[in-house]
Amino acid sequence: MVSTETPWWLGAPTKLIKKTTLVPAAPNHLPVHTLTFAIPKDDSAFSGRAKPHSEVAIELGDVVKMVIPGYKPKSYSMSAIRDGEFDITFKVYPNGRASGFLDRLNVGDEMGTFGMTAGRHRNPGSFVGCIAFGVGITECLPVAQAELEKGDAEKVVLLWASRTMADTFWHDKIEDLKKKYPDRFQMAHILSREERQGCLKGRINPELLDQVFQPEDRSQARFLSVGTKEMMRMTDKMLEEIDYPMPQHALLPKSQKHR
Numbered sequence: 650m651v652s653t654e655t656p657w658w659l660g661a662p663t664k665l666i667k668k669t670t671l672v673p674a675a676p677n678h679l680p681v682h683t684l685t686f687a688i689p690k691d692d693s694a695f696s697g698r699a700k701p702h703s704e705v706a707i708e709l710g711d712v713v714k715m716v717i718p719g720y721k722p723k724s725y726s727m728s729a730i731r732d733g734e735f736d737i738t739f740k741v742y743p744n745g746r747a748s749g750f751l752d753r754l755n756v757g758d759e760m761g762t763f764g765m766t767a768g769r770h771r772n773p774g775s776f777v778g779c780i781a782f783g784v785g786i787t788e789c790l791p792v793a794q795a796e797l798e799k800g801d802a803e804k805v806v807l808l809w810a811s812r813t814m815a816d817t818f819w820h821d822k823i824e825d826l827k828k829k830y831p832d833r834f835q836m837a838h839i840l841s842r843e844e845r846q847g848c849l850k851g852r853i854n855p856e857l858l859d860q861v862f863q864p865e866d867r868s869q870a871r872f873l874s875v876g877t878k879e880m881m882r883m884t885d886k887m888l889e890e891i892d893y894p895m896p897q898h899a900l901l902p903k904s905q906k907h908r
């Protein structure tokens with residue numbers, strides 16, 4: 650018998666309602682855009698491993714799967730959720746199959762999307778250190794904000810590694826957090842290709858992590874790094890070198906059944 654049901658991995662048709670450019674395309678910078686979509690109204694469209702958008706826990710690193718036609722569902726962090734709409738923020742890679750498709754969408758177009766759990770849980774404690782590599786800030790900043798809002802973290806330090814300052818965005822959001830939490834939130838930039846006052850220069854290494862993250866009580870420190878798999882593995886190794894064994898010191902370790 651042939652099933653007429655839509656497979657769960659196609660998600661539900663989701664309409665693009667706004668496109669905002671955060672980093673314009675330039676010879677030395679890949680563009681970054683935010684796409685705002687209307688949340689599909691009918692939750693019954695989600696089955697199997699697909700979750701409704703309203704159940705995506707941004708603070709636990711859950712993702713939205715964007716179903717790229719003729720390709721596959723690709724993961725993106727939900728960079729914000731509001732009444733009836735959600736955002737993804739993405740970098741457009743040269744010849745990127747998924748990012749290229751997203752970049753070519755026009756307001757009013759529809760594509761399949763669904764929510765998916767990252768299968769992680771939160772490790773509580775008084776110090777949070779976040780390390781974002783490039784566009785990894787799309788997960789790190791919303792998680793850092795959620796940690797500040799929760800209140801048990803006395804200090805949240807966010808280190809953002811970029812090529813140059815012109816590759817960065819969300820300065821207004823970062824300033825708002827600094828103003829709202831002057832004693833609890835600290836932001837540090839490290840730039841690999843630009844000397845700039847007030848910013849660290851070079852690449853992340855264990856000594857630098859030890860210098861940037863200085864918890865009063867080391868046993869309370871929890872870390873999140875977001876970037877490519879290789880960058881995250883490398884960062885975990887560096888944290889272990891400076892005596893923060895992982896996943897004991899992970900902010901969002903994988904839950905048992907998702908390992």
Ligand SMILES: Cc1cc2nc3c(=O)[nH]c(=O)nc-3n(C[C@H](O)[C@H](O)[C@H](O)COP(=O)(O)OP(=O)(O)OC[C@H]3O[C@@H](n4cnc5c(N)ncnc54)[C@H](O)[C@@H]3O)c2cc1C
Pocket residue numbers: 712723724725726727737738739740741742743744745746747748749784787788877
């Ligand atoms: C859990 C999770 C969350 C994610 N969240 C986001 C997000 O919020 N925003 C976002 O922009 N992306 C995010 N990504 C990455 C995203 O899923 C795609 O991998 C990315 O958009 C590239 O896909 P593509 O098909 O366009 O590029 P591909 O066709 O896979 O690659 C095209 C070219 O770009 C290069 N490239 C691809 N990815 C990277 C990279 N990360 N860094 C440097 N070069 C690269 C490739 O080497 C290749 O040369 C996330 C990934 C995961 C696993």
